[in-house]
Amino acid sequence: MNITIKDVAKELGVSYSSISRALNGKEGVSEETRQRIVAAAERMGYQPNELARGLVNRISNTVGVIIPDILNPYFGEIVNGIIEAAKQKGYNIFLCTSGWNGDTESEYLKILRQKRVDGIIIKPADYSRDMAYDTITTPMIIIDRQEDGEIHNKVGVDNEQGGYIATRHLLERGYRHPVFIIGQEDNYSSSQRLVGAERALKEFGLTLEKNRVAEGWFTIEGGRVAAARLFNSGIEIDSVFGINDLIALGVLQYCNENGLSVPEDVGVIGFDDISYAALPQIQLTTIHQPKHQLGRLLFETLYKEIKGFEGQEQTKIRLEPQLVIRKTTR
Amino acid sequence: MNITIKDVAKELGVSYSSISRALNGKEGVSEETRQRIVAAAERMGYQPNELARGLVNRISNTVGVIIPDILNPYFGEIVNGIIEAAKQKGYNIFLCTSGWNGDTESEYLKILRQKRVDGIIIKPADYSRDMAYDTITTPMIIIDRQEDGEIHNKVGVDNEQGGYIATRHLLERGYRHPVFIIGQEDNYSSSQRLVGAERALKEFGLTLEKNRVAEGWFTIEGGRVAAARLFNSGIEIDSVFGINDLIALGVLQYCNENGLSVPEDVGVIGFDDISYAALPQIQLTTIHQPKHQLGRLLFETLYKEIKGFEGQEQTKIRLEPQLVIRKTTR
DNA sequence: GCAATACCAACAAACGTTTGCTATTATGTT
DNA sequence: AACATAATAGCAAACGTTTGTTGGTATTGC
Numbered sequence: 001m002n003i004t005i006k007d008v009a010k011e012l013g014v015s016y017s018s019i020s021r022a023l024n025g026k027e028g029v030s031e032e033t034r035q036r037i038v039a040a041a042e043r044m045g046y047q048p049n050e051l052a053r054g055l056v057n058r059i060s061n062t063v064g065v066i067i068p069d070i071l072n073p074y075f076g077e078i079v080n081g082i083i084e085a086a087k088q089k090g091y092n093i094f095l096c097t098s099g100w101n102g103d104t105e106s107e108y109l110k111i112l113r114q115k116r117v118d119g120i121i122i123k124p125a126d127y128s129r130d131m132a133y134d135t136i137t138t139p140m141i142i143i144d145r146q147e148d149g150e151i152h153n154k155v156g157v158d159n160e161q162g163g164y165i166a167t168r169h170l171l172e173r174g175y176r177h178p179v180f181i182i183g184q185e186d187n188y189s190s191s192q193r194l195v196g197a198e199r200a201l202k203e204f205g206l207t208l209e210k211n212r213v214a215e216g217w218f219t220i221e222g223g224r225v226a227a228a229r230l231f232n233s234g235i236e237i238d239s240v241f242g243i244n245d246l247i248a249l250g251v252l253q254y255c256n257e258n259g260l261s262v263p264e265d266v267g268v269i270g271f272d273d274i275s276y277a278a279l280p281q282i283q284l285t286t287i288h289q290p291k292h293q294l295g296r297l298l299f300e301t302l303y304k305e306i307k308g309f310e311g312q313e314q315t316k317i318r319l320e321p322q323l324v325i326r327k328t329t330r
Numbered sequence: 331m332n333i334t335i336k337d338v339a340k341e342l343g344v345s346y347s348s349i350s351r352a353l354n355g356k357e358g359v360s361e362e363t364r365q366r367i368v369a370a371a372e373r374m375g376y377q378p379n380e381l382a383r384g385l386v387n388r389i390s391n392t393v394g395v396i397i398p399d400i401l402n403p404y405f406g407e408i409v410n411g412i413i414e415a416a417k418q419k420g421y422n423i424f425l426c427t428s429g430w431n432g433d434t435e436s437e438y439l440k441i442l443r444q445k446r447v448d449g450i451i452i453k454p455a456d457y458s459r460d461m462a463y464d465t466i467t468t469p470m471i472i473i474d475r476q477e478d479g480e481i482h483n484k485v486g487v488d489n490e491q492g493g494y495i496a497t498r499h500l501l502e503r504g505y506r507h508p509v510f511i512i513g514q515e516d517n518y519s520s521s522q523r524l525v526g527a528e529r530a531l532k533e534f535g536l537t538l539e540k541n542r543v544a545e546g547w548f549t550i551e552g553g554r555v556a557a558a559r560l561f562n563s564g565i566e567i568d569s570v571f572g573i574n575d576l577i578a579l580g581v582l583q584y585c586n587e588n589g590l591s592v593p594e595d596v597g598v599i600g601f602d603d604i605s606y607a608a609l610p611q612i613q614l615t616t617i618h619q620p621k622h623q624l625g626r627l628l629f630e631t632l633y634k635e636i637k638g639f640e641g642q643e644q645t646k647i648r649l650e651p652q653l654v655i656r657k658t659t660r
Numbered sequence: 661g662c663a664a665t666a667c668c669a670a671c672a673a674a675c676g677t678t679t680g681c682t683a684t685t686a687t688g689t690t
Numbered sequence: 691a692a693c694a695t696a697a698t699a700g701c702a703a704a705c706g707t708t709t710g711t712t713g714g715t716a717t718t719g720c
Contacts, residue, residue, distance in 0.1 A: 001388075002446075004676055015700045020678060028679095030698060050444045051390065052676035054381045056705045058331070062424075062445075070413075071406050071605075080400055083427050087434075092441060094392075095425040097413050104417075111422060114380045115392075116332075220605065249609065256610040275401075275550065279579065280586040281611040334706055345670045350708060358709095360668060382706035386675045 004049070008041050023048070054116060063302065064094040064112035066105055066122040067143070072218060072246060073274035074291055075123070078143065081295020082121060089303055091118075100125045100184060100218070113138055119302045127188045139305040141298055144189055146318055153305060153315045155297045157289040159189050162321035163196025166241055166269050166287050171204045173329050175239035175267045179212045181226045181251065182243040190243050193271065197241060211235060216247060223250020231258070239267035239329070245274045245286055252284070252328065267329040271321075283327035290319055334379065338371050353378070384446060393632065394424040394442035396435055396452040397473070402548060402576060403604035404621055405453070408473065411625020412451060419633055421448075430455045430514060430548070443468055449632045457518045469635040471628055474519055476648055483635060483645045485627045487619040489519050492651035493526025496571055496599050496617050501534045503659050505569035505597045510543045511556045511581065512573045520573050523601065527571060541565060546577060553580020561588070569597035569659070575604045575616055582614070582658065597659040601651075613657035620649055 009016035014033065022029045022037040029037070040046075054060040065082060067075045079095065086093055094112060098105040102125045112120055119139040124130035133140060133152070144156035170178050180197060182190035198208045212235065216226030223242055227250060231237060242248030248270030255262050262268055263285075270277060273288035301315045339346035344363065352359045352367040359367070370376075384390040395412060397405045409425065416423055424442060428435040432455045442450055449469040454460035463470060463482075474486035500508050510527060512520040528538040542565065546556030553572055557580060561567060572578030578600030585592050592598055593615075600607060603618035631645045 002676095006676080016677085017679075017701080018699060021699095024678085026679090028698065033698085047440070047444050049385070049446060049676050051381050051384045051446050052705090053678080054705095055379070055385060055676080055707090056678050058705075060381065070400065070410055071403065073401065076401050076406060079425070080427065083400075083425065092424050092426070092445065094422050095409070095413065096422070097410065110377070114377050115422065116379060116381050220609075253610050276606050279550075279612070280583050282609070332706095336706080346707085347671080347709075348669060351669095354708085356709090358668065363668085379706050382675085383708080384675095385677090385706080386708050388675080 002049070003044055003046055005046070008037065008044055008046050011044065012036060012040055058116075060116050060118055061090055062092050062094060062115070062117045063119045063121060063299070063306075064096060064108070064115075064117040066096045066098055066108050066112075066120065068098050068100045068123055068125060069218065070095070070097050072244070073276065074244060074272045077274075077291035078295040078298070081292040081297075082299045083295075084292075085296040085299035085303075089299075091299075091303075098125045102126055102129050105129065109136070118306045121298050121302060124188070126184065127191070130188055139302060141302045141305070143298060144294070146316065147188075153301045155294065155301050155315070155317045157294065157319045157321050159192035159321075160196040160199075162271060162287045162289070163193030163241075164200045165196075165321065165323050166193075166271065167197040167200035168203070169285070169323055169325070169329065170239045170241065170267055170269060171200060171206075173267060175329075176204075176206075177236045177238040178241055178267075179214065179230050179235070179237050179239070180208075180241045180243070181214050181216050181223060181230070181247050183218045183247075184215060193243055216250075218244055218246060220246050220250040220253065223247030224254045225250070227251040227254035231260075237266060239269070242268065242270045245270035245272045245277050245284060248284055248286065248328075249276070249282070252282070262328050263330040269329055273324055277324075277326070285326045285329040286324055288322045288324045294319065332379070333374055333376055335376070338367065338374055338376050341374065342366060342370050388446075390446050390448055391420055392422050392424060392445070392447045393449045393451060393629070393636075394426060394438070394445075394447040396426045396428055396438050396442075396450065398428050398430045398453055398455060399548065400425070400427050402574070403606065404574060404602045407604075407621035408625040408628065411622040411627075412629045413625075414622075415626040415629035415633075419629075421629075421633075428455045432456055432459050435459065439466070448636045451628050451632055454518070456514065457521070460518055469632060471632045471635070473628060474624075476646065477518075483631045485624065485631050485645070485647045487624065487649045487651050489522035489651075490526040490529075492601060492617045492619070493523030493571075494530045495526075495651070495653050496523075496601065497527040497530035498533070499615070499653055499655070499659065500569045500571065500597055500599060501530060501536075503597060505659075506534075506536075507566045507568040508542070508571055508597075509560050509565070509567050509569070510538075510571045510573070511546050511553060511560070511577050512543060513548045513577075514545060523573055546580075548574055548576060550576050550580040550583065553577030554584045555580070557581045557584035561590075567596060569599070572598065572600045575600035575602045575607050575614060578614055578616065578658075579606070579612070582612070592658050593660040599659055603654055607654075607656070615656045615659040616654055618652045618654045624649065 005016045005019045008019050018029050022034040096108040105125045123143040141153050146154040146156045214226040214230050216222035240251045251268050270284050270286035273286045277284035277286050335346045335349045338349050348359050352364040426438040435455045453473040471483050476484040476486045544556040544560050546552035570581045581598050590596050600614050600616035603616045607614035607616050
């Protein structure tokens with residue numbers, strides 16, 4: 001079947017411990033035999049069995065990534081960054097998608113631990129689970145959470161600030177009747193962004209009313225449906241803050257289909273700045289976040305924790321979101 | 331550290347082979363001890379070490395997926411389908427992105443074999459490598475290739491036919507000066523689609539001239555740049571066939587920025603039908619392919635090969651592409 | 661009451677590595 | 691020439707499982 005270290009040893013009439021030492025660059029083999037071994041291994045097409053290595057080294061050079069949805073370019077870019085950074089350190093990633101389903105997520109979490117991944121990067125499907133993960137022992141980092149008081153490292157964008165500058169932008173441009181479309185209940189980032197929105201509203205003497213916040217799925221279709229619900233609810237609306245760009249794209253679609261002109265009748269702002277937002281036909285005003293860099297930092301922070309660098313010190317990285325004004329706000 | 335089968339055995343004063351049999355539902359343990367064991371394992375939080383299991387079973391319940399770019403929704407949806415199908419069979423996937431770089435791809439291929447994945451799903455970075463993979467022994471399936479004469483299973487869309495109906499559509503709508511933007515040299519799908527394009531041209535008494543085909547990257551920016559090159563080359567152009575939707579989106583961007591009206595001055599057609607193509611502001615005419623289903627079939631076919639079902643019979647699945655007429659062609 | 665038969669549990673080898681320890685050889689010192 | 695030292699190679703245990711084989715006990719049939 002697969003050729004092993006013993007096959008190489010037999011071929012050369014040498015003990016297999018020497019093979020191991022030679023191939024791993026450890027001392028205890030003469031330069032001459034090392035070269036013979038390396039040559040033979042090459043010639044015979046020997047491929048070390050990483051399962052066996054992982055078993056004895058208690059290391060798999062593998063990390064698990066659990067995200068809700070790979071089709072959301074926000075996660076796509078993050079995963080891209082993770083893979084890139086992981087590659088540089090010789091790590092591979094198990095990609096798991098939860099579909100925003102907490103049970104699926106738990107299942108994957110269990111499997112990943114059985115596969116003995118060295119660490120886990122996760123965007124929890126809901127806030128409550130998010131908090132529960134403080135008990136898990138595998139090195140783990142939660143995407144885009146930076147609340148105080150728990151044990152994990154933190155890498156993320158300042159969501160509160162992002163929500164604030166988005167909402168303030170709407171208000172500064174004269175919109176006085178904004179509505180908000182967020183994701184499913186209990187999503188951490190959504191709530192943080194809303195907190196920021198509230199702060200901005202307050203500065204303009206307004207409050208955040210319950211009936212001006214709609215929940216939807218984090219997709220274009222979700223945004224369209226939520227927009228329909230809001231616009232049919234009878235309240236006065238002159239602008240929409242979509243909690244991510246896909247939702248905002250859905251809002252744009254609703255407006256287009258219902259003869260509402262953007263940005264005149266209604267202003268629309270998103271969050272994430274996915275690449276499609278910049279398309280000339282779209283020109284979505286949004287909050288930019290450095291997704292690729294976020295992915296890289298996520299992995300690098302996890303890596304440090306895995307390797308036990310810097311003792312028990314926690315890393316706290318908070319990236320600044322940035323307003324990108326395009327054509328969907330006046 | 332991690333609690334093992336032996337810990338559970340010691341706790342119960344029973345041999346560890348019994349634990350294994352009990353937990354795997356094999357016979358050789360009484361129902362009574364089985365229940366004691368299952369209960370203890372649960373209580374102690376025992377998680378089987380999949381590395382060790384993989385070592386003895388020679389199975390990892392893991393497949394590797396190598397694609398050029400996860401940010402291309404075409405691959406995103408395929409991966410989505412793969413993950414979904416894999417989950418149902420208890421498989422996890424290693425996601426690797428080659429960035430269209432053949433060397434990166436080879437590297438990943440090597441690593442995946444070292445990790446003893448049970449199979450590999452790959453979209454080769456270039457045509458020449460594509461062909462070379464016929465020698466690899468790990469069960470492997472190549473995304474979207476269906477040429478005759480090699481050893482692998484085939485699952486893909488009929489690219490030649492897709493290229494044909496796209497081009498014929500342009501010609502039927504009265505466009506007589508189409509140009510073509512394809513991906514990097516030696517890409518298999520691109521060439522197949524061009525073959526179809528040539529067939530359509532011939533039916534209209536036209537030929538495929540070399541200077542009417544441009545190469546670009548498989549991205550929006552790549553499409554924009556290639557379009558600029560073509561439009562500045564002095565040839566007459568009334569329509570563009572972008573070999574994928576991202577490229578077509580880039581063409582649209584170029585037209586927009588240069589005052590060319592679509593579909594009047596120039597007709598644009600893409601390929602893939604990514605979700606963004608359907609946006610009301612975009613309305614890209616394109617060739618639809620069932621990407622999610624493709625992903626599912628890819629995994630399921632590989633799975634059969636892994637399990638050795640159906641002897642040595644090869645699976646050949648060819649899905650039909652479909653023309654979706656929107657607003658970028660008249 | 662005894663042999664034959666089930667059934668169950670334990671032992672031990674194997675999967676393919678790494679690594680601490682010991683045995684051997686070569687080298688250098690006096 | 692005898693001995694200490696260093697370098698190299700091999701042995702064997704360990705990582706955490708699975709599984710074929712064996713030993714022991716309870717059950718069955720006569």
